[in-house]
Amino acid sequence: MREGMFRNISGCAISGIFSKSGKRFSGKSIIDSIAVMHERSNGLGGGFAAYGIYPEYKDYYAFHIFYESKSAKKECEEFIEEHFDIINLSKIPTRKVPAIKDEPLIWRYFVTPLPTKLADSQLDDKEFVVKCVFRINTRIDGAYVFSSGKNMGVFKAVGFPEDVGRFYRLEEYEGYCFTAHGRYPTNTPGWWGGAHPFSLLDYTVVHNGEISSYDANRRTIEMYGYKCTLKTDTEVIAYIFDYLHRKIGLTLKEICSVIAAPFWSTIESKPQKEREELEYLRNAFASLLITGPFSIIVGFEGGMMALNDRLKLRSMVCGEKDDMFYAASEEAAIRVIQNDLDRIWSPRGGEGVIVTLEGGKA
Amino acid sequence: MKRVYVNEKWCLGCHLCEYYCAFASTNEKDMARALKDIRIHPRIRIEEKDGISFAVSCRHCDEPLCVKGCITGALTRKDGIITIDRNRCIGCYTCILSCPFGAVSPSEDGAIQKCELCIKTAGGTPKCVEGCPNGAIVFEERGE
Amino acid sequence: MKYVIIGNSAAAVGAVEAIRKNDREGRIVIISNESYHTYSRPLISYLLLGKTDENKMKYRSDSFYSENGCELMLNKTAVRIDPDKKTVLLDDGQNVSYDRLLIATGSSPFVPPVKGLEKVKNKFTFTTLDDAKRLESVLEENTKVLIVGAGLIGLKCAEGISRKKVETVCIDLSTRVLSSILDEEGSEIIKRHLENNNISFFLNHQIIELSENTAILDDNTEIPFDVLVMAVGVRPNISLLKDIGGKTNRGIVIDERCRTSIPDIYAAGDCCECIDVSSGEMRVMALLPNAYMQGECAGMNMSGADYVFDKAIPMNAIGLFGKHIITAGTYAGDVYYEADQENYKKLFYSNNKLNGYILIGNIEKAGIYTSLIRERTPLDTLDFDLICKVPGLMAFSKEERACKLGGIA
Amino acid sequence: MDLRACELGYQALNEKIRNTDEDVVIYDCYGERFIGSGASNKTITINGTPGNALGAYLDGATIVVNGNAQDATGDTMNDGKIIINGNAGDALGYAMRGGKIFVKGYAGYRTGIHMKEYKDKKPVIVVGGSTGSFLGEYLAGGLIIVLGLDTDSFPTGYFTGVGMHGGEIFIRSSKAPKNLPKQVSASVANKDDIKGIEDILAEFSDLFGVSMEEILGKTFYLLTPNARNPYKQLYTEN
Amino acid sequence: MAVEYIYPDYEIVRDYDRCIVCRVCERQCANEAHEYLSDKNKMVADNAKCVNCHRCVSLCPTRALKIVKSDHTFKENANWTGKSIKEIYKQAGSGGVLLSSMGNPENYPVYFDKILLNASQVTNPSIDPLREPMETRVYLGAKPERIERDEKGRLINNLKPQLKLSMPVMFSAMSYGSISYNAHESLARAATELGILYNTGEGGLHEDFYKYGKNTIVQVASGRFGVHKKYLESSAAIEIKMGQGAKPGIGGHLPGTKVGEDISKTRMIPVGTDAISPAPHHDIYSIEDLRQLVYSLKEATGYTKPVIVKIAAVHNVALIASGIARSGADIIAIDGFRGGTGAAPTRIRDHVGIPIELALASVDQRLRDEGIRNNVSIVVAGSIRSSADVVKAVALGADAVYIGTAALIALGCHLCRSCHTGKCNWGIATQREDLVKRLNPNLGYKRLVNLMNAWKHEIKEMMGGMGINSIESLKGNRLMLRGVGLNEKELQILGIKHAGE
Incomplete structure (x- = not known):
């Protein structure tokens, strides 16, 4: 059995670093940070999301794809060529690390939709990309797109996260935001695609915890064209973000009020305007409420958000130093890269901490 | 002061209150044993006619004519409850003459009997109230 | 405030209980010409019948006077009231002062003048405990008892003494038993019932002469007897008030607040007359419930409340055999x-x-x-x-x- | 207030009608539904073809249609008047409880189905022309008059009065009704019967300019149910 | 006298050692099964009159009575059961359509009983419902497909009218007429106290109950009884009844004998006339006609109330539901074939329709497949017997459930299934004044409130066990369900895995 054939549940460690000024820094810090939380992983998955790492290709979608076989690669590339203009393609550089085994073929493509195909589809380009990613992931056996945003990339594998970081030579990348995940799946043989972050377009989610509302959320989000191929909580959360943010147009703060909606009793204690808004959001998107323990760090173009479930059943610490923002499962994971913090705090359950590039979007 | 109140709207005329009342004044634990082959003399009595029924028992009046008229001092009112000292009652029936509700009746042994809110037996909620299947008899505090 | 009550029966008790609802402090003095704790007079026949005893006859508990702070003066008879000085003169010469006075003197048996009455050794009236005790002491099996009067007192007496297996004859001037409370048909039912219980009647007759053991009736019938009970009726004891010019009739006249015509003097019970609401007429209604309620009314008003008792009616509950x-x-x-x-x-x-x-x-x-x-x-x-x-x-x-x-x- | 139906669409149109106390005249009506739904105290004049469920739950208002009405006119109407200077579609006056409906021409299937009366409320439908089948189906009360002014044959379709257990149906025809259900009996209306509906007929006559002589120029058959509880014998307790 | 073919089903057993001849049984039996023999000072019973409603048993103060099933029997025959034989006798004797009450008693699979619930262990904490917040509030109604913002960018409330429930349970449609005034009052008061809703059924609304309007669903059925503007306005929602689980495809019939003064008033028909609800709405012969009725009701009430469309669970229920979801209805109520509190022809009751679990699963999935699940809420009914059934129904995809029979049982119904006789000894399904008063709503509503509070607590405990603290997260969460003893096809329709998977 493989990831996606059954529902996978796991415990985890997460970490994220964000430079509000947009100053780019090396991926080494995030490896150091996640490595501190070694105990929270079991070597069955680790991964990173890095934003701002492809400035020279920032207008192109960067597809990171695992192939299990050459034939899969061939079939997939045919599909990509049919729908996209490929500006650049290459193997993703890795280095041999003894702990990382059985690696698939890992390729990277910088693409832009073929104008004719895009026009025919009557979709906007993002939706077009999403549709194509789902096509590949559901229809082409042995091919799996695990990153599809612009000027960002996901790097993940089966292994401890620090090994995964070294494997992908992450210290050689520079970006304004990194997130990381160390995985502790309870019962899976582990599959590369199953590691976090989970992403769609530029939305990435690293997630610690297990959600009880999984099937309620899954069956709802699938109604809107998402295919939950991996049967992981994280995948569902990523799709919910994409749906509510990109498709419905809710702000991130509003999204927090949907997925980690306050309790009705809390809502009723708010001033009228706020109460009405919260009531509306909770009622209108009732089936996207996420319950059960979770802490997540969501990365997206120009921003990052850290969020706990509404009961705060998982740990989460945030820190700030000058223009830098940090979030992690444990304080130590922040201290190890920046001991001298201006501020450190634990956000309340259900209150998303959102940081964005100064003057940037999101 | 908790009292027994009766609402004829809910009285079914089932007469269970009478049986529970009669049972309460016996020392038996089992009603079948207590009341088998016995003609009961309950202190609460159903009046019924043409589909209307209701139970009548002592109202424990604030100005009790039965107590005031009692020639022996056997009837007394204490803490709002009118009780009968059967030892002193000689069965003259002046109380029956006096009670405007017809809630006092002769007993088998010649003394009179009346509802004493079960304070001499089980105490607590009177048994007629507990035995009423439809909430037609209640034991509660009401504004005077 | 000092309350003085002349009398120690139902009206007096009603007054004490009412006074104490309003006034826990004032002195209450009770003057009684008997020697007993308050007892229920109607029970004397039941005493003879054995249905009660002297202790159970007490109208209120032993602690009644102490609980209600009453000063009890037994075996004293009030002989005169001075309404100006507000004092009551007792037969022992003592003067008892009062602020409010209640006359609850009850009634006394009426003994008609009959020729030869003085010759009768065993003659009794039947209204007090002492009467009952004395009567009982002379009764034996087959004692011949002649009761004069077939009213409530006479018949209850007849029932009471029946336990002693005496031979009872009852005579009355009236043609009926219980003529004051029953109609003809009712009387007849009761008469038959009493006859079934071995009481003989000579109705529509009166005694014209008595000797020690024989009564001669108006038709010259001779009735032998061992014991004679005079139960012709009672008269309200009104003299205390009448003597000082208070308004009296057959009884002391009181209003619906049990006031007499003299300030600060109240009256209640068998000594009074008041309006019978069933007929609208002034009447003496010598009944224990009325006595209690009048006493209560008087007590309430004596102790400062404004209380009306205007619901007196004649009424009787009586059991005979x-x-x-x-x-x-x-x-x-x-x-x-x-x-x-x-x-x-x-x-x-x-x-x-x-x-x-x-x-x-x-x-x-x-x-x-x-x-x-x-x-x-x-x-x-x-x-x-x-x-x-x-x-x-x-x-x-x-x-x-x-x-x-x-x-x- | 004048309204152009086709410009507004039915929701906006009906909202305007709901929110005014004035009488309303509607022009260019092309199938806008639910006109006058639940309305009381106003007159709504419609020029064109109103859509289905015209005057549903009508509660006292008057609706005049200059043209034909479609289906389900006067559904569950409680009070008021609907005057149709043309034909009406199917299920006219469904479950109607009060008020009057006058149709100058033809009325469709199931006219007056399940009409019922209650206390002072007695619904009336007068159809000038003929009707489709199932006239007065389940009729539980009220009055239906079919004048058949447009035909010499019997002016209703098949299955007239099936399930009828109350009310009256008058049918003006020179031919006697046939194949009525068991529980419905038909008789030639006598003078008193006609007198009872004279006012209604006069109102029809005034509204549509048909002379009383013409209306009364043919026999009326009166259909009534002979039992108010026709199905009592149907069941066996189990 | 004709031959009596049928031996009574039940026997009244009296323990004469315990009978004190208080005659309560005699006074309380509307079927007059008990009789007092004054010459013998003894109670006797006529078994043939007993419907096994337990009124006498429940009120007997000395527990001297019990009702047992008669062991009198026909020759054993697995094919021709006693029941079949007796029914033939009845019909041969009367020529009548067999009429029964109170839901399908036959031995069809109850899928709720073949579905098990999940609980969290280690990886995901179960939640303690006693101390931690646990939310059961539900809003019923269509959800918006998109958001709207005002010129300042603030969200505009573009929700259609919603029903707010404190828990996902409502009292289902039972008309005044089929049940008593006191039963209705009990339901209305309980719904009000609980913050849920009750449903008038097609019996109109008694003016005494207008005050409970915020918690009232008024029904519009084919007979349109009692439907008028004030009725529609005195409600929180309007339900169009297309069908009901007890008798799919069959109309209703309240015999004239039950139409007394009060009922006549609420149904708005003369005293003593039959109230016949035809099987179909005669203005609805297709889905677009339904849309017409939905919108005519919305027009009549100014779009202020959600419209519910209630259908019986039948073979192509998913397709029908999809149509309803596109008809403008805000809520679909689906009534399974085990449901029903009223009278229904026996054959229809026992042989028409499908189980609600399968209907729900397929409707929910179908609406999701079509992407229109959020256009409507789904309410299911048809023998919801416990809080576990509620939780399973919600996990299968229901927004809420309707309970009818369970509510009546709470009020004292003993499921003797004799409602159609009008002699309900418990004062529920009767209009006889002396019987109606047996249900004191002051007690009745409290029993309903108790039942619902108990269920609510159990629902919270089950949710807590699953690590879910809000009912939204349970809805459609089929991973919380596992089947036992179900075949592949059943699992597939239910959309659940087998236990152990």
């Missing part, structure tokens, strides 16, 4: 009648009001009739046909029942 009679009110107006072997019922009504009733045998729920009289309930507000047949709350309107049973005002 297992047969019960309950009567009330005035026997005037139209009649509802019902009778069978055991039971007899008559209701008297006029002008939309129930005036009176007689029940013999089945007396259940009689109080419902009594209340119709007392409250002067308009009969068209209830199902009169039904209530005649079956006394009950069923005859009242639903609303009326709701307030009676549901405590809904």
